[in-house]
Amino acid sequence: MIRAISRTLLPAALAATITVACQTVQTTQAGAVGVQRSQLMMVSAQEVEQASNKQYQQMLDEARRKNALNRDAATVQRVRRIVSRLTTPTAVFRPDAPAWNWEVNVFTSNELNAWCMAGGKMAIYTGLIDRLKLTDDEIAAVMGHEIAHALREHARERVSKAMATGIGVSVAGALLGVGQVGQDLMSTVARVTFELPNSREHEMEADRMGVELAARAGYDPRAAVTLWDKMASQSAGAPPQWLSTHPSHANRQRDLAEYAARVMPLYQGARR
Numbered sequence: 001m002i003r004a005i006s007r008t009l010l011p012a013a014l015a016a017t018i019t020v021a022c023q024t025v026q027t028t029q030a031g032a033v034g035v036q037r038s039q040l041m042m043v044s045a046q047e048v049e050q051a052s053n054k055q056y057q058q059m060l061d062e063a064r065r066k067n068a069l070n071r072d073a074a075t076v077q078r079v080r081r082i083v084s085r086l087t088t089p090t091a092v093f094r095p096d097a098p099a100w101n102w103e104v105n106v107f108t109s110n111e112l113n114a115w116c117m118a119g120g121k122m123a124i125y126t127g128l129i130d131r132l133k134l135t136d137d138e139i140a141a142v143m144g145h146e147i148a149h150a151l152r153e154h155a156r157e158r159v160s161k162a163m164a165t166g167i168g169v170s171v172a173g174a175l176l177g178v179g180q181v182g183q184d185l186m187s188t189v190a191r192v193t194f195e196l197p198n199s200r201e202h203e204m205e206a207d208r209m210g211v212e213l214a215a216r217a218g219y220d221p222r223a224a225v226t227l228w229d230k231m232a233s234q235s236a237g238a239p240p241q242w243l244s245t246h247p248s249h250a251n252r253q254r255d256l257a258e259y260a261a262r263v264m265p266l267y268q269g270a271r272r
Helices: 002-009 012-021 045-065 073-092 126-131 136-151 154-164 169-175 181-195 200-216 223-233 249-271
Strands: 023-025 039-041 103-107 114-117 121-125
Touching (some): 039 154, 045 103, 045 154, 073 103, 073 126, 073 136, 073 200, 121 136, 136 154, 154 200, 200 223, 200 249, 223 249
Parallel strands (some): 103 121
Antiparallel strands (some): 023 039
């Protein structure tokens, strides 16, 4: 229905405005892992971040109502210590990133899940930590991967793609400042964050940048490989939805092992 409305109501003037508003950006520097890809954006980083912040607060409020927010002080402290170390070397990819208003909370849920929204609002679920008996290095692999999504502004890129393919005419209206833009953008941000899987390209970038962040923070980057093994073992050899768009197990193992080896000198230097 949304696509039909888009085709019916989107006039030539709006289409022209969208074309003009498109910009090709390089959100991050390459780092040691060499992630270099220009991204087409049709919505501002500020708009996506504001929508993400509102969505995040709603999720925190819901978790509080269910008594599912930060119930184990020791686990929360552990996760926040790891994330604090990971956000410091984000300057390698983005000089502005260490000053972001990073936030991480722990949700009580049996689900194997973790995520990071635009601007650095994160969560990890107790099911992931407890069911897989994650080490600190493996938690760093999880959260480094999620932080990388935020650094690369993958949510903004996916919202832009949704606009380009006509998924949401009201989101495109953000360019003109009309309609129920705030609420509609929130809904679109939530959809690309929690419902639609990341592309394999996005996941590969987050994997590679994540191992570098972990290494620079003094966490063993090879833990990304053991993390994958644990995830696969919980899903009869297939990844859970959180990692459903990754390459095959064997291909991902090779890629993670290769890039972990590439950043081992950074890990060894951080440990010294």
